[in-house]
Amino acid sequence: MLAFAETIVPAIAENRASEFTLSNGMDVVVIPDHRAPVVTHMVWYRVGAADEPKGKSGIAHFLEHLMFKSTDKIAIGEFSKIISRLGGQDNAFTGQDVTSYHQRIAKEQLRTVMDMEADRMVNLRLTKDEVATERQVILEERRSRIDNNPTALLDEQMNAALYLSHPYGIPVIGWEHEMAKLSREDALHFYKRYYAPNNAILVVSGDVTADEVKRLAEETYGKIPANPEVDGRERPQEPPQIAARRLTLEDARAGNASFHRYYLAPSYATAKPGEAEALDLLMKIVADGATSRLYKKLVVDDKIAATTGGDFSGWGLDSGTISLYAVAAPNVGLDKIETVIDGVLSDIRANGVTKGELDRAKKSFLADFVYESDNQASLARRYGWSVAIGRKVSEVEDWPNHIANVTTDDIKKAANNYLDARQSVTGWLVPKSNEGSSERVEQPVAHSRS
Amino acid sequence: MLAFAETIVPAIAENRASEFTLSNGMDVVVIPDHRAPVVTHMVWYRVGAADEPKGKSGIAHFLEHLMFKSTDKIAIGEFSKIISRLGGQDNAFTGQDVTSYHQRIAKEQLRTVMDMEADRMVNLRLTKDEVATERQVILEERRSRIDNNPTALLDEQMNAALYLSHPYGIPVIGWEHEMAKLSREDALHFYKRYYAPNNAILVVSGDVTADEVKRLAEETYGKIPANPEVDGRERPQEPPQIAARRLTLEDARAGNASFHRYYLAPSYATAKPGEAEALDLLMKIVADGATSRLYKKLVVDDKIAATTGGDFSGWGLDSGTISLYAVAAPNVGLDKIETVIDGVLSDIRANGVTKGELDRAKKSFLADFVYESDNQASLARRYGWSVAIGRKVSEVEDWPNHIANVTTDDIKKAANNYLDARQSVTGWLVPKSNEGSSERVEQPVAHSRS
Numbered sequence: 001m002l003a004f005a006e007t008i009v010p011a012i013a014e015n016r017a018s019e020f021t022l023s024n025g026m027d028v029v030v031i032p033d034h035r036a037p038v039v040t041h042m043v044w045y046r047v048g049a050a051d052e053p054k055g056k057s058g059i060a061h062f063l064e065h066l067m068f069k070s071t072d073k074i075a076i077g078e079f080s081k082i083i084s085r086l087g088g089q090d091n092a093f094t095g096q097d098v099t100s101y102h103q104r105i106a107k108e109q110l111r112t113v114m115d116m117e118a119d120r121m122v123n124l125r126l127t128k129d130e131v132a133t134e135r136q137v138i139l140e141e142r143r144s145r146i147d148n149n150p151t152a153l154l155d156e157q158m159n160a161a162l163y164l165s166h167p168y169g170i171p172v173i174g175w176e177h178e179m180a181k182l183s184r185e186d187a188l189h190f191y192k193r194y195y196a197p198n199n200a201i202l203v204v205s206g207d208v209t210a211d212e213v214k215r216l217a218e219e220t221y222g223k224i225p226a227n228p229e230v231d232g233r234e235r236p237q238e239p240p241q242i243a244a245r246r247l248t249l250e251d252a253r254a255g256n257a258s259f260h261r262y263y264l265a266p267s268y269a270t271a272k273p274g275e276a277e278a279l280d281l282l283m284k285i286v287a288d289g290a291t292s293r294l295y296k297k298l299v300v301d302d303k304i305a306a307t308t309g310g311d312f313s314g315w316g317l318d319s320g321t322i323s324l325y326a327v328a329a330p331n332v333g334l335d336k337i338e339t340v341i342d343g344v345l346s347d348i349r350a351n352g353v354t355k356g357e358l359d360r361a362k363k364s365f366l367a368d369f370v371y372e373s374d375n376q377a378s379l380a381r382r383y384g385w386s387v388a389i390g391r392k393v394s395e396v397e398d399w400p401n402h403i404a405n406v407t408t409d410d411i412k413k414a415a416n417n418y419l420d421a422r423q424s425v426t427g428w429l430v431p432k433s434n435e436g437s438s439e440r441v442e443q444p445v446a447h448s449r450s
Numbered sequence: 451m452l453a454f455a456e457t458i459v460p461a462i463a464e465n466r467a468s469e470f471t472l473s474n475g476m477d478v479v480v481i482p483d484h485r486a487p488v489v490t491h492m493v494w495y496r497v498g499a500a501d502e503p504k505g506k507s508g509i510a511h512f513l514e515h516l517m518f519k520s521t522d523k524i525a526i527g528e529f530s531k532i533i534s535r536l537g538g539q540d541n542a543f544t545g546q547d548v549t550s551y552h553q554r555i556a557k558e559q560l561r562t563v564m565d566m567e568a569d570r571m572v573n574l575r576l577t578k579d580e581v582a583t584e585r586q587v588i589l590e591e592r593r594s595r596i597d598n599n600p601t602a603l604l605d606e607q608m609n610a611a612l613y614l615s616h617p618y619g620i621p622v623i624g625w626e627h628e629m630a631k632l633s634r635e636d637a638l639h640f641y642k643r644y645y646a647p648n649n650a651i652l653v654v655s656g657d658v659t660a661d662e663v664k665r666l667a668e669e670t671y672g673k674i675p676a677n678p679e680v681d682g683r684e685r686p687q688e689p690p691q692i693a694a695r696r697l698t699l700e701d702a703r704a705g706n707a708s709f710h711r712y713y714l715a716p717s718y719a720t721a722k723p724g725e726a727e728a729l730d731l732l733m734k735i736v737a738d739g740a741t742s743r744l745y746k747k748l749v750v751d752d753k754i755a756a757t758t759g760g761d762f763s764g765w766g767l768d769s770g771t772i773s774l775y776a777v778a779a780p781n782v783g784l785d786k787i788e789t790v791i792d793g794v795l796s797d798i799r800a801n802g803v804t805k806g807e808l809d810r811a812k813k814s815f816l817a818d819f820v821y822e823s824d825n826q827a828s829l830a831r832r833y834g835w836s837v838a839i840g841r842k843v844s845e846v847e848d849w850p851n852h853i854a855n856v857t858t859d860d861i862k863k864a865a866n867n868y869l870d871a872r873q874s875v876t877g878w879l880v881p882k883s884n885e886g887s888s889e890r891v892e893q894p895v896a897h898s899r900s
Contacts, residue, residue: 153693164619165507178687236504239625243604243607244698249692
């Protein structure tokens with residue numbers, strides 16, 4: 001293991017990022033990369049869907065859309081067009097914990113982009129008509145992404161069941177009936193509460209130096225006063241989870257029946273040292289790709305599943321999730337799939353994983369890390385997201401070492417601690433039966449093992 | 451049916467209550483009953499646990515406890531002692547939608563009680579020490595009522611799973627980790643936002659006239675100015691429910707295994723005319739007592755259950771619930787119980803109920819109504835709760851007529867509309883298996899019917 005760490009880690013763990021804070025409280029991370037005269041510019045806000053007021057689900061994402069409307073300096077809908085005319089690309093992202101805006105552009109245009117992004121941080125203008133039009137856009141986005149996709153609907157229902165109290169149970173895009181009522185006032189209220197330099201992180205990667213970015217940042221974002229009204233995040237946390245949950249979604253549009261399971265787990269932001277890394281490795285061994293335990297057992301050996309997969313999602317501010325799925329082969333019942341998957345998990349809890357599996361998983365993660373590090377945008381995203389959930393730049397850069405240090409014992413312990421049915425929800429997606437014209441959905445009957 | 455209505459209803463549907471509103475917006479309902487020189491005095495606030503701020507679960511109930519502390523006129527903890535010294539009894543209640551305070555006392559003491567209740571409506575004093583001490587009391591209440599009771603724990607988990615978004619999914623008493631942090635400021639903030647005459651209903655039943663109560667109310671509650679800051683209730687509502695949910699709680703303290711199911715349904719406040727009455731009658735026929743469908747099938751005929759029951763709970767502001775349960779006979783699996791219960795429900799959806807069953811159910815409800823009407827406190831509670839969730843006094847008094855008008859077709863329709871698995875959660879409570887020392891809880895494996 002140590003030998004392994006020594007040969008792989010030093011090559012990639014060079015400290016590349018600098019960080020500093022403007023006098024108004026805005027954090028800045030700079031990751032120089034001089035191979036091409038381009039930069040990736042991102043602003044991350046420490047706010048996401050999980051910070052929304054009661055009954056206003058979708059407002060974080062709606063505001064992200066509305067940020068592309070106008071300010072005193074930018075005409076309606078011109079933001080992206082200007083970036084495009086400058087030869088750049090831009091986009092934005094809303095998650096449960098973060099909201100980010102990013103542009104990739106020639107280095108000489110960085111100042112312009114920073115001016116524009118700083119401008120819309122505090123000078124957004126919204127008319128009722130723009131809000132009404134954009135509301136139709138997000139409603140359509142929901143229809144196409146969620147309501148027309150049985151797997152997305154199942155995911156939404158499973159999340160609602162996974163969290164007893166935490167707002168992670170509410171979809172980022174919002175519940176339709178609440179989205180339909182989101183108003184200009186809701187958007188501006190959310191904007192004024194959370195969009196401010198002291199709640200933001202600037203990340204610039206590419207053909208720049210920390211000194212250049214510092215000067216530009218002071219001349220643009222640095223001119224915006226801190227907003228003392230920015231509140232911390234107020235989020236209900238989970239009570240102890242004591243009862244395994246499950247649900248069945250019948251949908252005529254579903255293809256083969258599929259099995260899904262989520263477990264609540266810690267995240268990199270909440271786990272004890274090494275635990276999140278162990279979960280990442282565990283799930284790579286269990287569920288990632290054709291050499292994973294699940295794939296070998298369900299697809300290759302038993303031939304009961306068409307495919308299977310899963311991962312550990314460890315980047316939440318308040319918790320992480322373990323997820324697994326398998327699409328049943330024709331004429332195979334989900335009860336069979338579930339029994340076999342539970343068998344695979346029980347085996348890992350009882351016997352752990354092999355040194356060979358662990359080494360391969362580490363190698364794969366470290367290779368991905370190196371590969372991603374070669375990409376300006378991935379790199380900026382890695383730092384931005386991590387800092388937004390409270391991790392230090394040094395922790396981001398030490399990650400390969402922490403991965404390298406995980407032992408097979410750590411993996412077994414993580415499996416035993418977190419593959420805990422009481423903290424899980426199991427979802428079955430089944431094609432709707434066409435018996436008669438009834439809309440009724442029968443529940444499957446469960447059989448106890450005990 | 452009409453004949454039935456004519457013979458039973460007129461005797462009980464005499465309009466007994468008067469209602470009026472004070473100039474500060476406080477609603478008053480008076481139900482005279484001169485058989486004994488006592489009165490029941492209640493103040494209902496249009497606020498409950500479902501109105502709590504994010505992450506402050508339990509604050510409505512905690513404040514209800516703290517209302518028994520001091521004001522300028524009442525020394526610490528003296529409120530109930532004074533009532534007791536006057537020969538009366540007092541208590542209070544917190545629900546998801548309402549909070550009420552009530553006293554039963556000799557009629558000549560009514561003025562004193564009204565003075566005291568009006569006083570604590572706006573003059574509550576709280577010290578940090580009192581709050582800290584009482585917080586221990588509510589935490590202990592939670593431990594004894596919920597945490598030491600597997601059925602209560604299951605109910606809590608099932609409610610959390612039944613509601614995807616609505617705060618009815620949060621327990622009235624609160625999640626322990628949030629209760630432990632409730633502060634004096636939280637209590638006072640909730641108090642000042644919701645406790646005001648224009649958010650309250652006074653109900654007095656007993657040996658009084660409407661004129662007497664009006665005069666006393668104006669001299670006491672009437673002196674308190676309306677609070678224009680009282681906000682309406684802001685509550686997230688449910689998205690469409692599309693996936694049947696289920697969960698299993700294993701608990702070493704559970705006795706025989708038991709089966710539980712809740713369905714989301716409309717309430718008297720939200721249903722179309724006659725629907726809630728049909729649900730009340732449906733559930734009496736299905737699940738109430740030894741002549742119910744479930745009892746006859748599971749306990750008497752098949753002998754697979756030790757007992758069974760259920761009801762329709764229709765008094766929520768935003769929705770109601772249908773609930774069912776059965777305790778398994780020794781060595782009977784819950785899968786068997788569930789199959790038989792689903793069979794009983796399917797039969798009712800397909801074939802409805804008989805005229806004889808419906809007539810018996812009506813007779814039973816109307817008898818209960820008459821019986822309760824004979825009790826001052828029940829009567830005051832009936833009017834207070836109904837008015838608090840927005841029903842009119844006339845609707846309260848017309849209820850027996852609406853029950854009398856329900857047809858077997860209405861029952862069948864209600865069963866088909868609301869015994870809908872997609873809007874349900876099924877809970878299994880099973881004694882914990884003692885295999886080894888593992889804390890692991892295995893999920894039951896579900897078998898699809900399709």
